[in-house]
Amino acid sequence: MSPAHAEPTRAGGVDYAELALMFHAAREGSRSAFDELIGILTPVLWQVARAQGLDREHSADVVQTAWLKLLGSLEQIHSPGALTGWLITVTRREAWRVRAAHRAEQPFDDLSPEPDPGPGPESRLMAEDRRIRLWAALRELPEQCRTLLRIVAFVHRPDYGEVSAALGMKKGSIGPTRGRCLAKLRRLLIDSDDGEWR
Amino acid sequence: MNVTGPQGGSEGFDRLDGKILRNVREFWETVDPVPATLVERIRFAVQLDEAETAVPRMDEFSLLSANRGDELSRIYTFGCCAFTMMMKVSARSEGAVRVDGWLCPPVRLPIEMRTAAGVVATTADADGRFALHDVPAGTAQLVVRSTDQVYTVMVPAEDP
Numbered sequence: 001m002s003p004a005h006a007e008p009t010r011a012g013g014v015d016y017a018e019l020a021l022m023f024h025a026a027r028e029g030s031r032s033a034f035d036e037l038i039g040i041l042t043p044v045l046w047q048v049a050r051a052q053g054l055d056r057e058h059s060a061d062v063v064q065t066a067w068l069k070l071l072g073s074l075e076q077i078h079s080p081g082a083l084t085g086w087l088i089t090v091t092r093r094e095a096w097r098v099r100a101a102h103r104a105e106q107p108f109d110d111l112s113p114e115p116d117p118g119p120g121p122e123s124r125l126m127a128e129d130r131r132i133r134l135w136a137a138l139r140e141l142p143e144q145c146r147t148l149l150r151i152v153a154f155v156h157r158p159d160y161g162e163v164s165a166a167l168g169m170k171k172g173s174i175g176p177t178r179g180r181c182l183a184k185l186r187r188l189l190i191d192s193d194d195g196e197w198r
Numbered sequence: 199m200n201v202t203g204p205q206g207g208s209e210g211f212d213r214l215d216g217k218i219l220r221n222v223r224e225f226w227e228t229v230d231p232v233p234a235t236l237v238e239r240i241r242f243a244v245q246l247d248e249a250e251t252a253v254p255r256m257d258e259f260s261l262l263s264a265n266r267g268d269e270l271s272r273i274y275t276f277g278c279c280a281f282t283m284m285m286k287v288s289a290r291s292e293g294a295v296r297v298d299g300w301l302c303p304p305v306r307l308p309i310e311m312r313t314a315a316g317v318v319a320t321t322a323d324a325d326g327r328f329a330l331h332d333v334p335a336g337t338a339q340l341v342v343r344s345t346d347q348v349y350t351v352m353v354p355a356e357d358p
Contacts, residue, residue, distance in 0.1 A: 035241045046232045153223035
């Protein structure tokens, strides 16, 4: 791996140019680029699976299955956006299939965040406090908005078109829908807190 | 905060929107993080030597019968291009399972079960039968190599 990629990138927190670079290198057959793609795109797929209501264990399996299915299909995918869309589509479909298979056995938790790992230093308490207020605001949103923002927060803007389609939304509608959902969330945050969001 | 997120654009997206969206992302990263080992596990699973060659998808599998009475095993079938595979997973010991399989039509082929804990390999015999006695439990990648193709599918190698 070249030094340029050696710096640990936050899951998915890389710029779009790097995603594009890795995509093209992976299509040329670069194993390390493919590994990079896995690091970049797994976080959004994880949120997609979890937002479908799957538990953590099944979500991990579903995301892994999506990547394995990609092995035979990468040649037919021509842009980073199409790749993101393809993976989201397969993850949703797999999650749906797994959930249907298990529905009879046990209900999955509906979107309940896991508890935080214990208290920490004061700065972390502040962060936790902000998180609690954000969660309170997110809960006020219609579920569709909450889920959309959850996924869109992990997606690069140039990929919105393909991601709309992958989420079963009309092409071009994700931007405006995101705008409406963000506006609602923004209002809730501004109404509910101490000025941080102004 | 040093996250490059979606950029601003035509829908009146401003700095505060960007901040909110980054916070939404951080929120989910904190309360529902990707499991620490998942990315490594996936990298391992896709690392077939033949990754550059076509890998046909063997993605249709179904539970044929599960936990009949006290018989603690599960049978899975895999339909694919050149052959059909049947696989039975039974409990072995804490954290491990035994896998018995049949290839139909019978064919002598190398079989691998790849798990996060390592690779267990064997070869199907002339009757197309194979057995892996000690497979670490968990999701595994089953790999069957024929002369010109590699077949791979994710299987639940779970203690039934």
